[in-house]
Amino acid sequence: xxxxxxxxxxxxxxxxxxxxxxxxxxxxxxxxxxxxxxxxxxxxxxxxxxxxxxxxxxxxxxxxxxxxxxxxxxxxxxxxxxxxxxxxxxxxxxxxxxxxxxxxxxxxxxxxxxxxxxxxxxxxxxxxxxxxxxxxxxxxxxxxxxxxxxxxxxxxxxxxxxxxxxxxxxxxxxxxxxxxxxxxxxxxxxx
Amino acid sequence: xxxxxxxxxxxxxxxxxxxxxxxxxxxxxxxxxxxxxxxxxxxxxxxxxxxxxxxxxxxxxxxxxxxxxxxxxxxxxxxxxxxxxxxxxxxxxxxxxxxxxxxxxxxxxxxxxxxxxxxxxxxxxxxxxxxxxxxxxxxxxxxxxxxxxxxxxxxxxxxxxxxxxxxxxxxxxxxxxxxxxxxxxxxxxxxxxxxxxxxxxxxx
Numbered sequence: 001x002x003x004x005x006x007x008x009x010x011x012x013x014x015x016x017x018x019x020x021x022x023x024x025x026x027x028x029x030x031x032x033x034x035x036x037x038x039x040x041x042x043x044x045x046x047x048x049x050x051x052x053x054x055x056x057x058x059x060x061x062x063x064x065x066x067x068x069x070x071x072x073x074x075x076x077x078x079x080x081x082x083x084x085x086x087x088x089x090x091x092x093x094x095x096x097x098x099x100x101x102x103x104x105x106x107x108x109x110x111x112x113x114x115x116x117x118x119x120x121x122x123x124x125x126x127x128x129x130x131x132x133x134x135x136x137x138x139x140x141x142x143x144x145x146x147x148x149x150x151x152x153x154x155x156x157x158x159x160x161x162x163x164x165x166x167x168x169x170x171x172x173x174x175x176x177x178x179x180x181x182x183x184x185x186x187x188x189x190x191x
Numbered sequence: 192x193x194x195x196x197x198x199x200x201x202x203x204x205x206x207x208x209x210x211x212x213x214x215x216x217x218x219x220x221x222x223x224x225x226x227x228x229x230x231x232x233x234x235x236x237x238x239x240x241x242x243x244x245x246x247x248x249x250x251x252x253x254x255x256x257x258x259x260x261x262x263x264x265x266x267x268x269x270x271x272x273x274x275x276x277x278x279x280x281x282x283x284x285x286x287x288x289x290x291x292x293x294x295x296x297x298x299x300x301x302x303x304x305x306x307x308x309x310x311x312x313x314x315x316x317x318x319x320x321x322x323x324x325x326x327x328x329x330x331x332x333x334x335x336x337x338x339x340x341x342x343x344x345x346x347x348x349x350x351x352x353x354x355x356x357x358x359x360x361x362x363x364x365x366x367x368x369x370x371x372x373x374x375x376x377x378x379x380x381x382x383x384x385x386x387x388x389x390x391x392x393x394x395x
Contacts, residue, residue, distance in 0.1 A: 171379055172379065173381040181315065
């Protein structure tokens with residue numbers, strides 16, 4: 001079983017110019033994942049599938065995540081002049097992290113009995129830059145799952161052979177799994 | 192004549208039947224025939240359908256109440272058992288099937304989802320009760336209701352049919368020329384189903 005770093009080294013050695021990033025997972029699962037860049041995503045995926053040492057031939061799951069814009073409050077140390085003396089003081093600073101949508105793929109190798117390897121792809125934002133490269137040409141099993149992500153999160157998969165809504169009707173305009181979605185007939189529960 | 196016979200003293204009728212004289216009315220005969228041959232439409236929407244199937248099988252045997260002939264065509268069905276979650280995507284088809292059934296026809300809303308959306312009420316994809324679009328005769332609560340509960344609901348429907356008057360203000364829909372024959376089928380809108388809902392259901 002290769003570690004994530006070994007896989008990353010193998011990919012960067014074979015495909016110069018790719019940008020990979022390890023996304024750590026602080027939860028008890030401690031399952032780190034690999035963030036791919038858009039330009040080389042399909043190239044990397046093809047390599048992961050075809051490389052004789054890796055052979056990730058099975059994408060068991062593809063799903064979406066919505067990361068809305070967050071404001072993070074941090075304590076920042078600043079130098080201030082208090083009563084004519086320069087002192088170090090703590091100040092509360094707000095920082096905004098931009099929102100984005102994410103597609104997550106779980107890969108296994110049936111041939112070598114290995115996995116899972118988790119890939120992530122992130123969109124530019126949540127409104128107009130929501131396109132990602134489709135991995136369906138590499139793993140056919142992603143077809144319906146990418147359609148579901150398109151339907152419920154609104155990520156456009158470029159290169160998908162048949163990108164239509166999967167669960168909601170065709171002229172439905174919203175993306176129900178986004179955090180800020182409220183159903184048209186939403187009402188507060190009566191006590 | 193029907194009216195006069197329907198108003199016949201019930202006690203006298205009972206006494207006569209004990210002496211071997213059976214008297215009936217057109218209304219009674221008509222209702223008796225209808226209530227004992229309720230043919231349900233054969234379709235299921237979710238887990239409630241499993242209980243419905245169990246109710247129709249040998250152990251619970253819905254045939255005892257004349258409702259075992261599940262029809263695969265709406266044209267031959269008298270009873271629509273809405274057994275399970277009605278999604279918004281499925282709702283137009285359910286209403287269309289109901290419209291295709293000949294009168295007289297009845298609707299049983301089986302289980303929490305068919306009644307009000309159940310545990311999925313606040314979701315984005317589930318209709319908040321089939322009674323928004325169809326006139327429901329009997330509601331059977333449960334999640335899912337046991338087969339006995341379905342049989343109980345069926346008997347409640349039979350009692351309702353037996354008590355129907357064929358003339359006058361409370362007569363069934365198919366004998367009332369002014370009553371609606373078809374119910375509006377909802378359409379898929381940009382954010383939700385669009386189209387008129389039943390007035391009684393709007394308040395809930």
